[in-house]
Amino acid sequence: xxxxxxxxxxxxxYDEIISFGQAHYDFVDLTLEGPNALNPDLERVLALxxxxxxxxxxxTDPCLPYxxxxxxxxxxxxxxxxxxxxxxxxxxxxIMNIHPCYYCPPAMKKDLVRLNIEALKPIVAMATSYELTxxxxxxxxxxxxxxxxxxxxxxxxxxxxxxxxxxxxLGRDDGVSFCKDLGNYISHVHFSDNRATEDxxxxxxxxxxxxxxxxxxLKSIGYDDTITLEVFCDNKSVLFQHLETSRRLVLNLWNx
Numbered sequence: 001x002x003x004x005x006x007x008x009x010x011x012x013x014y015d016e017i018i019s020f021g022q023a024h025y026d027f028v029d030l031t032l033e034g035p036n037a038l039n040p041d042l043e044r045v046l047a048l049x050x051x052x053x054x055x056x057x058x059x060t061d062p063c064l065p066y067x068x069x070x071x072x073x074x075x076x077x078x079x080x081x082x083x084x085x086x087x088x089x090x091x092x093x094x095i096m097n098i099h100p101c102y103y104c105p106p107a108m109k110k111d112l113v114r115l116n117i118e119a120l121k122p123i124v125a126m127a128t129s130y131e132l133t134x135x136x137x138x139x140x141x142x143x144x145x146x147x148x149x150x151x152x153x154x155x156x157x158x159x160x161x162x163x164x165x166x167x168x169x170l171g172r173d174d175g176v177s178f179c180k181d182l183g184n185y186i187s188h189v190h191f192s193d194n195r196a197t198e199d200x201x202x203x204x205x206x207x208x209x210x211x212x213x214x215x216x217x218l219k220s221i222g223y224d225d226t227i228t229l230e231v232f233c234d235n236k237s238v239l240f241q242h243l244e245t246s247r248r249l250v251l252n253l254w255n256x
Contacts, residue, residue, distance in 0.1 A: 001254060002026035002226050003247055006059060009033035013040045014048060021052025023240055029228040030091070031059035032084050042090050049091065057188060057226050058088030058096040058132065067101035067119035069108060074119055082126050089130040095188050095226070096132040097162050098123065100143035113142055117155050124158045135162035135188045138178065144171025146181045153185055161185045166192035166199060166230065169209050176217040183221030191250065192230040201232040204246040215253040 004027035007016035013036065017028055028049070032038055049056065066077035081098070088096050101116055108115070120136070127134040136159055142148050144167070153159055163186050165175040179186065191214075193207030194200040204211055229246050233239035 001224050002055070003250060004029050004054075004057065004226060004228050005243065006031055006228055006230055007037060009035065009037040011036060013037050014044055017045065017048040017052070017054070019236070019240075021048065021054055023243070025054065027055040027057055027226055029057045029059050029226075029230075030088070030093070031061075032087060033061045040087070042087065045091050056088065056091045056093040057228070058084065058093040060084050060096065060098055062099040062137075064099075065101055065103035066098075066123065067112075067115040068103050069105070069115060077119075078122060078126065081123055085127055085130040085132055088132060094131065094133060095135055095162075096127050096130075097135050097137055097188065099137050100139055102140070113148060113151065116143075117152060120152070120156045120159060124156055128158055133160055133187055134158065135160045137162040137164055137167070137190070138171065139164070139167045140170075141172065144168070144173065146173045146177055149178070149182055149185075153182065159185075160187040162188045162190070164190040164192075164230075165209060165214050166190065166194050166201065169194055169196050169207070170199060175209075175214050179217035179221050179223075183217075183223070186218075186221065186223060187225065189218065189223070189225070189227045190230045191227055191246070192232075201230055203231050203242040204229070204249050211249060212253055215250065219254070 004025050005020050006029035007013055009031055064077045104112055104115055124134045163178050168175040192201040193204050193209050195207045229243055231242050
């Protein structure tokens with residue numbers, strides 16, 4: 001099992017990688033977002049990853065309307081996602097995240113899952129061409145249930161799950177349910193806590209997620225891959241204190 005962190009796109013990508021490396025995290029959850037992380041210098045990123053012996057998971061912009069039912073919009077999003085895939089592949093990633101697309105005309109809300117299925121098929125094929133596994137992150141309804149994900153996985157061959165336990169604490173089915181019913185498809189994980197009302201991204205143990213049950217569920221399916229601590233705080237010195245507390249909690253429960 002590897003524990004990593006996501007760069008803050010408001011900050012320098014390079015400073016973020018250095019701070020993660022100095023804190024001895026295993027990987028960077030590299031998010032390619034504005035204002036400062038859209039197009040990093042690949043040679044510089046690779047040099048820093050090598051210096052700190054870290055790997056990469058790819059994370060894409062959550063706001064891309066890739067399933068919008070207008071062809072030029074979809075094509076533009078696919079082009080942007082391919083740009084991201086090239087970057088992720090170049091820095092050694094094997095996982096590329098994507099978020100559900102919630103954008104569609106109001107009269108087509110009932111077709112949202114179908115629109116996502118249609119749009120995800122060529123995105124999976126594109127990602128595969130760069131030797132990347134596309135993982136879809138769970139979030140708000142209708143992409144908060146085992147039932148919806150079972151349909152997606154059946155109809156989009158090659159798609160896997162990015163299981164965000166914080167998001168699952170807000171939705172219809174929790175992370176334990178996803179592990180129980182779809183565990184074989186889980187290829188990347190996010191950990192953050194909340195109190196089941198907002199996506200707070202607070203330190204583990206501060207909210208109401210039962211982390212012992214969460215980690216037991218992951219271990220029960222043989223999961224031994226990447227876990228991103230997605231804890232937010234604007235004060236960097238306080239942030240790393242929160243992160244260290246969260247990391248110790250994970251390691252203590254994992255090693256029980």
